[in-house]
Amino acid sequence: MAKKASRRKTPGSTPTSSGSSTPSSASSGPIPPFIKVPSILQPFVKPLATDEVYLIHIDTTSPDLKWQTFLVPLVVNILVALAIALRAYFGFFTYPALIQKVLGFDSPVDVDEISASWTDKAQLTLRRTGMVFIDYVLVMQFLAWPINFVLGPMRWRRAVGFQDREVIVRCSNRSWSKKLERNKWIRENEAMRDKIVAAVTPERIGKTGYLLVDEDWNLDYPAMVCAHGLIDRIKKGDGVQLDEFRTAVLVHTDNDGWLIWRVGDENSxxxxxxxxxxxxxxxxxxxxxxxxxxxxxxxxxxxxxxxxxxxxxxxxxxxxxxxxxxxxxxxxxxxxxxxxxxxxxxxxxxxxxx
Structure with missing residues (x-):
């Protein structure tokens, strides 16, 4: 035992690295409140990004409320997709002709420059410029909306449905989590610790999962699908009980791997x-x-x-x-x-x- 301790580096010689957190020392194991993730949750944490902070809890709001909160973004994304599809349809006939015009070939959009007035030319130029600008905005700013919605929320709801109790997994926004110093933030960075704890208070997680997305936290849809997949395997004898996903914080360390803090257990x-x-x-x-x-x-x-x-x-x-x-x-x-x-x-x- 003494021999093992003698190999420990002093704090002054132990390098620190940026990234999501670890409350453990270089070689002493996790410091409370964190403990090592139980082996039964290893299939769940294995795909997670090791440089992020994760929050998990069980959403107990009614299925009707879950459906209502899902319906609004569903309608919005359908409208966006229809608008893009409509512009793509008209663009299929318009843009090839414009390209022909630019390349100097005869084109259906040719204008008789001799008979056309300057006013007509100006209006035509503004109209075509406006059309290109609107299409550019639709593609660059809004095309990702329906794509991400299908790959994220839609895939999640198709796999999980609307259940009485659902696992919610949130991932930290890299704009702040990448700045956390390993081995230090959980004890020394009170602002960050308060930010994380505030996100898992009973009042906060009393909302349905879809309403918990903000500037600090995003929903991790693949992780939620994975969690329910593990729960569904209980029937086969190798699944994970829903209670294992009760309110907790997950972080990764270089020396101890994934750690978990059962925040929900603190109220007992x-x-x-x-x-x-x-x-x-x-x-x-x-x-x-x-x-x-x-x-x-x-x-x-x-x-x-x-x-x-x-x-x-x-x-x-x-x-x-x-x-x-x-x-x-x-x-x-x-x-x-x-x-x-x-x-x-x-x-x-x-x-x-x-």
Whole structure:
């Protein structure tokens, strides 16, 4: 154990990289509230982009409301598609003639320049210029709408339908998530942490999924289709229970892979207790960091996680072993372990690290 800890780089020598988050240290494993994604969710997280932050929750709004919120963009995209199709139909007869004219060939759009007045020529020029401009805007600005709608929301609804309980997956907007610093943002960047937590409050996720798209979050339609595909496989015996997709935050780390924070569990009595313990642990990390002993904190976390991950769990014998090793570790760094231990709340205080 000591040999493993000795290979750890100090915070000053550990490089940081940009990208979506990771709350873990370079080698100590995930720091609460994040834990490693359970193996049953690995098929779900495998296709996700590792440089994004993901939010998942279960949409319990009525199927009627889901249909109504889907109907409006459906009608809008149908109208846009019809407008583009209509312009394409007329353009099929108009643009070849205009191209012939530009190339100097005889064309149906030729104008008798001798008999035509300047007013007629000006009106014709403005009319044709306006037509080209409108078609350009339709193609460049609106053509992607129906295409993305078919590949996204339409494909999603065809696969999932309108159910009483649906999995909603949101992906962070790269305009801000790409700026997050690994290993730091979850504890040090309060603004970003608040942005993420605010997106999964009960009030926020009380809306139906389609209404949760904003400047910070987009719906990940392939991920939602994948989630329901895994749920449907329960009948075959190898699926995933719907409850596994309860409210949570997903981030990826280089050292620990995908991590999950079960935000929805924080509202339960047990979750509130874990949250208080977690805040206590992070407060002591800050205390050790202020003493220039941040590496000691990560070595201590690694020790507890190592002992608790052994076969049989965190037995009283392993708890005693961890305490003896931790005491020596702290004493070697000239840190009062007894004071640290009492402030943490004893063995009960470290259950959050299991």
């Amino acid at each position: 009595p047990a979750g509130q207790q874990r949250s208080a313990q977690r805040d206590q642990i992070l407060a002591f990390k800050d205390k050790l960091t202020a003493m220039g002993k941040e590496d000691l904190f990560f070595r201590w976390v690694e020790l507890v996680q190592w002992e608790s991950s052994q076969p049989g769990g965190f037995t009283p014998e392993r708890q005693k072993s961890a305490m003896v090793q931790a005491q020596k570790m702290f004493n070697d760094e000239n840190v009062d372990f007894s004071s640290f231990w009492d402030d943490l709340g004893g063995m009960q205080g470290i259950q959050e690290l299991d």
